[in-house]
Each structure stands twice: as structure tokens, then as C-alpha cells.
Amino acid sequence: MADRITLKVTRYDPGRDHEPGFQTYEVPLRKDWVVLDALNYVKDKVDGSLSFRWSCRMGICGSCGMMVNGEPKLTCATFVSEYMPGPVSVEPLKHFPILRDLIVDISDFLEKLTKVKPWLIREEERRVVDGEYLQTPEQADTFRQFSMCINCLLCYAACPVYGLDPLFTGPAAIALAQRYNTDSRDQGTNERLDILSQHDGIWGCTFVGDCTRVCPKHVDPAGAIQQYKLTAAKEWIKSLLMPWGGR
Amino acid sequence: MAGPTEYLPKTFRPRVSTYWWLGRWSYLKFILRELSSIFIAWFVILTLLQISALKRGPADYVQLQEWLRRPILVALNALSLFFVVFHTVTWFNLAPKAMSIRVRGKPVSNLLITAPNYLAWLAISAAVAWLLLRG
Numbered sequence: 001m002a003d004r005i006t007l008k009v010t011r012y013d014p015g016r017d018h019e020p021g022f023q024t025y026e027v028p029l030r031k032d033w034v035v036l037d038a039l040n041y042v043k044d045k046v047d048g049s050l051s052f053r054w055s056c057r058m059g060i061c062g063s064c065g066m067m068v069n070g071e072p073k074l075t076c077a078t079f080v081s082e083y084m085p086g087p088v089s090v091e092p093l094k095h096f097p098i099l100r101d102l103i104v105d106i107s108d109f110l111e112k113l114t115k116v117k118p119w120l121i122r123e124e125e126r127r128v129v130d131g132e133y134l135q136t137p138e139q140a141d142t143f144r145q146f147s148m149c150i151n152c153l154l155c156y157a158a159c160p161v162y163g164l165d166p167l168f169t170g171p172a173a174i175a176l177a178q179r180y181n182t183d184s185r186d187q188g189t190n191e192r193l194d195i196l197s198q199h200d201g202i203w204g205c206t207f208v209g210d211c212t213r214v215c216p217k218h219v220d221p222a223g224a225i226q227q228y229k230l231t232a233a234k235e236w237i238k239s240l241l242m243p244w245g246g247r
Numbered sequence: 248m249a250g251p252t253e254y255l256p257k258t259f260r261p262r263v264s265t266y267w268w269l270g271r272w273s274y275l276k277f278i279l280r281e282l283s284s285i286f287i288a289w290f291v292i293l294t295l296l297q298i299s300a301l302k303r304g305p306a307d308y309v310q311l312q313e314w315l316r317r318p319i320l321v322a323l324n325a326l327s328l329f330f331v332v333f334h335t336v337t338w339f340n341l342a343p344k345a346m347s348i349r350v351r352g353k354p355v356s357n358l359l360i361t362a363p364n365y366l367a368w369l370a371i372s373a374a375v376a377w378l379l380l381r382g
């Protein structure tokens with residue numbers, strides 16, 4: 001095995017550069033190094049000005065998502081040796097405004113996330129003294145998959161619809177809405193549907209399916225969106241047949 | 248979204264290239280599926296043409312059949328058939344994604360949802376073929 005590999009890293013200094021460019025670095029190639037290790041090597045040993053986000057180094061915090069050779073990846077879970085003999089390009093997540101180097105501005109997602117109300121909604125809150133809302137393991141199983149989302153936004157970087165129309169609510173936010181819809185303790189499905197059945201909500205999705213392919217946590221956001229469409233269509237038919245029915 | 252502030256300086260907004268759909272097979276497949284709607288529309292128009300020719304009488308229908316024998320139309324219809332089948336298959340494969348059915352707490356296998364769709368397709372096609380070829 002060669003003992004060095006070249007990284008091609010996006011650099012962008014908003015105070016100085018007109019647009020992002022690439023800078024190459026040669027780093028040692030270690031069998032147990034992930035792309036994030038290589039970036040940290042550059043930052044520690046070669047160029048301290050290189051900026052990128054990371055925290056847990058174990059696929060939990062969701063902050064280290066970048067484009068590695070054009071694919072959205074968690075850099076802490078992607079081995080450099082997979083890209084032998086190199087060079088490996090490391091770019092900021094696609095479809096988001098670039099703040100600096102590999103750091104993108106995700107405020108758009110955070111706003112959308114709050115809009116879909118990803119929390120338990122009750123028609124009437126139970127008093128604390130009356131105890132918790134109970135749930136069986138089977139009921140918990142129905143939404144477990146969706147609750148695995150770590151907000152890494154790889155799915156947004158994979159979604160061409162989001163790239164072309166930034167108003168689209170997007171995969172993770174819809175999957176998280178579905179996580180609460182399918183929670184037996186929640187009563188907010190209709191409230192969320194009012195928001196998500198708008199044009200930029202679920203109907204923006206044309207089922208490219210790449211979000212599901214890149215998701216490191218197997219959340220299957222594309223599946224969540226299609227399920228949601230079915231629910232919305234059923235509600236619509238119900239409202240046609242029984243306009244007086246109210247919800 | 249908030250504009251540039253002291254803490255959030257200017258950002259660079261990358262543009263999506265017009266040819267984004269060429270870069271990846273899953274993107275191309277998606278564009279082809281969207282495109283298939285044009286060919287489905289063509290089949291609908293063709294059916295309407297056939298019905299209107301039928302209404303006008305046997306002579307008109309024979310004329311339409313003649314027209315449809317032109318190589319260019321045979322090619323168009325072969326291409327349309329390909330796209331219609333492509334559309335149908337991708338649509339059926341999507342069905343299990345949209346329907347998350349659980350029986351006794353366990354998710355039902357995808358095959359159980361897709362298979363009835365294919366069987367119905369086969370049965371209806373067989374029925375139509377029987378109607379047409381029986382005479």
C-alpha cells in the first residue's frame with residue numbers, strides 16, 4: 001500500500017475569495033484513518049486555517065457530513081483507504097450556502113425542522129402527576145427507524161429537488177414529521193398535514209430516492225415521504241366525500 | 248433567512264448545473280421516468296384517434312391502420328411501449344415504500360405488496376388479449 005494520498009479540499013474565505021477553490025494536501029495513508037482523521041491531520045500539522053465541523057467521531061452527532069468524491073458522506077465513517085490511490089476530493093455538502101471552507105449554513109433546515117413540529121402534540125396535555133404516556137414495544141417499533149435520524153443532512157445534499165427548489169421541506173424534516181405521526185402517543189398528525197400537504201411539502205418530492213440511498217442511519221426518508229403522500233391523499237378523498245366531517 | 252450579519256458573514260451559494268441529471272444513474276432514471284409521461288400521453292391520444300376512426304366507419308379505421316404501419320410510427324409506438332413499461336415497473340416498485348403495512352407488529356415483506364400488482368397487471372393483460380384474439 002502506498003503510504004501517502006492526496007486530498008483535494010475546498011477552500012473558501014468569505015472575506016477574501018470571490019468563489020471557492022481547491023487546495024491539495026498530501027497526507028499519510030493509514031489503514032485505520034477515516035477522511036475526518038486526514039482533515040484533522042491537515043489542520044494540526046499542515047494548515048491550521050482549514051475549517052470544518054465535527055464532534056463525536058462515531059456517526060452520532062451528524063455534524064461531519066461532506067461530499068467525498070462527489071458523494072454525501074459522514075467523514076468520520078468513511079475510510080480514506082477506500083479511495084486508493086486517490087486523489088480524494090472533499091467538498092462542503094451540496095445544496096447549502098458555503099460559510100467557509102467545508103462549513104455550510106444549515107439554518108434553512110433548522111427553520112424547516114421547527115415548522116413540521118417534531119415533538120409530541122396532545123389535544124390535551126396530561127398533568128405530570130398522572131404519569132407518563134404509555135407505549136408498547138411494538139408501538140415503539142413503528143417509528144424507531146425514523147427516530148434514528150441524526151440531522152446530518154446528507155439526504156438534502158443528495159436531493160436534486162432541494163437543490164433546484166430550496167423551498168422544498170426536504171427528506172429529513174418530513175421523515176421526522178412522520179416519526180411523530182406514527183408515534184402512538186401523538187395526536188398532531190392533522191396539524192402537521194396542514195403544513196406538509198402544501199406545495200413545498202410532500203408534493204415537492206418526485207421520488208428520486210437518492211436520500212434513502214445515502215442515509216447513514218437507514219432512516220429511509222423517501223419511504224416516509226411516500227407514506228405521507230398516501231395519508232394526505234386519503235385525507236383529501238375523505239374531505240371530498242364528507243365535506244361536513246371536519247377533522 | 249437572515250441576511251449577512253456581523254456573526255454570519257456572506258456565504259457562497261453554489262448553483263445547480265443544468266445537466267445535474269446526467270451525473271448519476273439514479274438521477275437519470277428519475278428524469279426518464281418523468282419523461283415517460285409524454286409517451287403515456289401519446290398512447291392516450293392514439294386510443295382517442297382509434298375510437299374516433301371506429302366511429303367514422305370501417306374505411307376510416309383501415310386508413311388509420313395504414314397510417315400506423317409507417318415505420319416512423321411503429322418506431323414511436325415501440326419506444327412508447329418501452330417507456331410505459333418502465334413507468335409501470337418503477338411505479339409498482341414504489342408501492343411497498345408508500346404502504347408500510349404491519350401484521351402482528353411485523354412489517355409485511357415488500358414482495359407481498361408488489362406481487363399482487365404484477366399479478367393484476369398480468370391478469371388484465373391476459374383478459375384484453377383474450378378479448379382481442381378470440382375472434
Ligand code: SF4
Pocket residue numbers: 148149150151152153154155156171172175211214215216217218219220221
Ligand atoms: S434522514 Fe438520514 S441522511 Fe437525512 S439527516 Fe437524517 S440521518 Fe442524515
Ligand code: FES
Pocket residue numbers: 054055056057058059060061062063064065074075076077
Ligand atoms: S463526527 Fe459526529 S457524526 Fe461524524
